Amino acid sequence: MTTALLTDRYELTMLQAALADGTAHRRSVFEVFTRHLPPGRRYGVVAGTGRVLEAVEGFRFAPAELDWLAAQRVVDDATLDYLAQYRFTGSISGYAEGEVFFPGSPLLQVESTFAEAVLLETVVLSVLNHDSAVASAASRMTSAAGDRPCLEMGSRRAHEEAAVAAARAAVVAGFAGTSNLEAGRRYGLRTIGTAAHAFTLLHDDEEAAFASQVAAMGPGTTLLVDTYDVRRGVERAVRAAGTGLGAVRLDSGDLPSQARAVREQLDSLGATGTKIVVSSDLDEHAIAALAAAPVDSYGVGTSVVTGSGAPTCGMVYKLVAREDRSGAMQAVAKTSAAKSGHLGRKTSARRVVAGEAAEEVVVGGTDPAVLAWRPEPDMRPLHEVFVQDGRLVPGWTGADGVERATRRHADSCAELPVTALRLSADDPAIPTVRVTL
Amino acid sequence: MTTALLTDRYELTMLQAALADGTAHRRSVFEVFTRHLPPGRRYGVVAGTGRVLEAVEGFRFAPAELDWLAAQRVVDDATLDYLAQYRFTGSISGYAEGEVFFPGSPLLQVESTFAEAVLLETVVLSVLNHDSAVASAASRMTSAAGDRPCLEMGSRRAHEEAAVAAARAAVVAGFAGTSNLEAGRRYGLRTIGTAAHAFTLLHDDEEAAFASQVAAMGPGTTLLVDTYDVRRGVERAVRAAGTGLGAVRLDSGDLPSQARAVREQLDSLGATGTKIVVSSDLDEHAIAALAAAPVDSYGVGTSVVTGSGAPTCGMVYKLVAREDRSGAMQAVAKTSAAKSGHLGRKTSARRVVAGEAAEEVVVGGTDPAVLAWRPEPDMRPLHEVFVQDGRLVPGWTGADGVERATRRHADSCAELPVTALRLSADDPAIPTVRVTL
Incomplete structure (x- = not known):
């Protein structure tokens, strides 16, 4: 099935207006981040990145979709023509799946024309907000369980397809298996019962x-x-x-x-x-x-598939930079966000001191300066490339992607200060330092 | 896509054991109900019934599924042969989609052989638990909004397919439209943006x-x-x-x-x-x-698609009666449930006094007595037939089903005492009276 209609109507109507006025083809950078963790949580876990990349691959408007949009008069003929040809030709980068994150971490960056990137907003956020909510809760469970395996058994308490994604996200965060057969088939997970x-x-x-x-x-x-x-x-x-x-x-x-x-x-x-x-x-x-x-082991249902009190992350997908009339990239933000002064394209790295995460360093500013920035020697870079000029970089999707994400989650958690793993409510485990270039 | 693997592994292993010992073909009645509403809620709203019926229609084990199950050695050859022929030939009945419910309301009844009915547990609960959680929250929102329309805009905060189902459930509970294009296409909903x-x-x-x-x-x-x-x-x-x-x-x-x-x-x-x-x-x-x-109108996102603090219902799917060795139907329950004394097959009706709902009457007991029971003149029967001997009764599925459910929700809410619509925390709006025959 195509993922193209898993989309809010306004993406298409904005596209129509931007195609008509010519701004649709302005080069644009959209970023995914969250302003807060759920109350009391010390870290979050990125999950769903592999599924995002699969959804972008499947984002195609076939005749069935185009006919429906035409019949409903959602957009005009010029826009339908554009959609019929739609292929994502830009780049996608960001935090590896399984990586931990903090408020303001630039989790995903989509760089392309406005037209290509704006259409992906809903499906990108749907996947990341759901899967990361499950993985963030699951990570606390596997941490609390120590060496004892946690088994995901919550399918019946989640939407039937969300259940498959939840099983996958739980395994990314260290669960040893799932009761869900379709998750076993689709992602090569161990099934139990x-x-x-x-x-x-x-x-x-x-x-x-x-x-x-x-x-x-x-x-x-x-x-x-x-x-x-x-x-x-x-x-x-x-x-x-x-x-x-x-x-x-x-x-x-x-x-x-x-x-x-x-x-x-x-x-x-x-x-x-x-x-x-x-x-x-x-x-x-x-x-x-x-x-x-x-x-000896824990079967976990409702609370893992519903994010243990936080069923979604507050991730947003924001335009942070775009070409101006002259073709130069320019940072943009609505007034309330602009007050932070931390604008434009971002990159990030984690400062690790004596093997322990100490700071999340988020670098923003003008395009050339951010692109030229390199992490200091005690920083682990967090920005990975998933799609380059429309071509998927191998290793991030499918069953391989899940295995890799599981390892990344384990490594990333091992690096956190031990206080990060306490379940009691507290501030984020490490501070986020904003650098403006 | 088939829905057959949206299933917990233990359904299939239980089937294998029951096929081998002959009990798989015992006539059985499973019921869906919830023991509690979310804290402080005064009523719940059934949603997803139409989607359950569509999932049962699509519940087929094709060669791709059978091959995977065989390769994974989930079940033996005799069980694979059974699965290859699987068609649901039993009956499904219960509360109309859109109807309000209370703790203990018998929301869905699946009557068939054990083998046919046990396999449906996970997908039935996934759909009803998710969709009813959204509709139950949405109903409080449309009630609070009065004559002003509520518009569903939460797709980005829910799993991408759960978002489609959430839009549908919100419309069942009175929302005037959704931003989700796929929900518009699949269920004929009004899309907005x-x-x-x-x-x-x-x-x-x-x-x-x-x-x-x-x-x-x-x-x-x-x-x-x-x-x-x-x-x-x-x-x-x-x-x-x-x-x-x-x-x-x-x-x-x-x-x-x-x-x-x-x-x-x-x-x-x-x-x-x-x-x-x-x-x-x-x-x-x-x-x-x-x-x-x-x-003039409300655009609602996160809170409606996540059930406003209650992202799932606690609905369970329980075997309540099955044939014994002699072929007679016998009520069954685990010890903790048996203490209630209210066992076996159920039916129900709502007592309505002067146009206002007064009591939820839930009747249980021996099979012949419950089947013979008829509501009293001041009771509105709640038990509708959706599938009879494997044949879908028309009108409950697709876009028609959503329209019908929307009407049912409006009618059912209109009958509630006004206190039911207050948002403050309280007990269920009407008492549930258990009758044992």
């Missing part, structure tokens, strides 16, 4: 359900033991699968005390290798509270 | 931008007047379009005082018919606070 209460209830009794699951899936399966009585459930689970039972899942009750009781019972039955998966409305705080409990 | 700050900034000055937009779109267009200085922006807008200017948009500042100043200025310039659209991070409370300000 246990069983629902419905499966136990379908059978005449719990023994029959467990016997059936073990017969079908082998003793390494995960049995859900809280349909009737957890103590009897665990007893029956070990009887059905033997002491080689893979895991039991707890989906209700007071998890810390429940997990301790189940661990003792499993050990006393000789099932010392059987793991305990918990999955009852977990968020980062509940995961942290289970750190001392004998739990 | 103004211009972004980027359009003004692209031009050498505001005069040139306004002149260009009026030349392209006519004087009936909506000009965005807050890029530089609102007072001068309004002056230039009227100069560019004349006193027939359609509208001005305000996207920042203190909206009530700003709207009053702009209204006076427009009137003093003779543009007495020019409307004022506001669009700065509005939610239901901000809309209510603007009731006394001279505003």
